[in-house]
Amino acid sequence: MHQLLHVLAAEATTKKQQSLLPTIIMMAIFAGVYFFFLRPKRQALKKAQAVTKTFDIGDEVITIGGLVGTVLIIDEEEGRVLLSTGLGETQTHVMFLRQAIKGRAPVKKEATPAIEQGSEDNSGDSEQ
Numbered sequence: 418m419h420q421l422l423h424v425l426a427a428e429a430t431t432k433k434q435q436s437l438l439p440t441i442i443m444m445a446i447f448a449g450v451y452f453f454f455l456r457p458k459r460q461a462l463k464k465a466q467a468v469t470k471t472f473d474i475g476d477e478v479i480t481i482g483g484l485v486g487t488v489l490i491i492d493e494e495e496g497r498v499l500l501s502t503g504l505g506e507t508q509t510h511v512m513f514l515r516q517a518i519k520g521r522a523p524v525k526k527e528a529t530p531a532i533e534q535g536s537e538d539n540s541g542d543s544e545q
Contacts, residue, residue, distance in 0.1 A: 468520045477522040480513055485522050491515075 472478050472488055478500070479485050486500030489510065496515045503509050 465516075469515050469518055472518065472521060479519050479522045480517050481519045482517070484511070486511065 474488050474491060476488050477485065478488055478498075480500075484500070484502060486502040488498055489501050490499040492498070498513050498515055498518060500511050500513060501508055502511060
């Protein structure tokens, strides 16, 4: 009888050890899902929110739809931004939610004027 109790106790301890393995596997799967899916999304959201707060009146911004415009008014209470798009008489004013602003528009590099060497050489020859 005493040996039977030892055998039953040994079986109980092996069952406890086996029951920990699925728990450890589930915890590892959850940790993997967190680090590969949830955490990067949360970081991207924080970065996007930081970008929407960095522009000011007069800045040229781009929306998530690709519209480029100059910030005219920022309404902090309602979270809206008034953009001016277009040039001259074709200017249009459009109201956007602050979250719809992707970021600042890329800065245009000024092109250096091309020097036409041929026209300078030809002008000197024609006067002679």
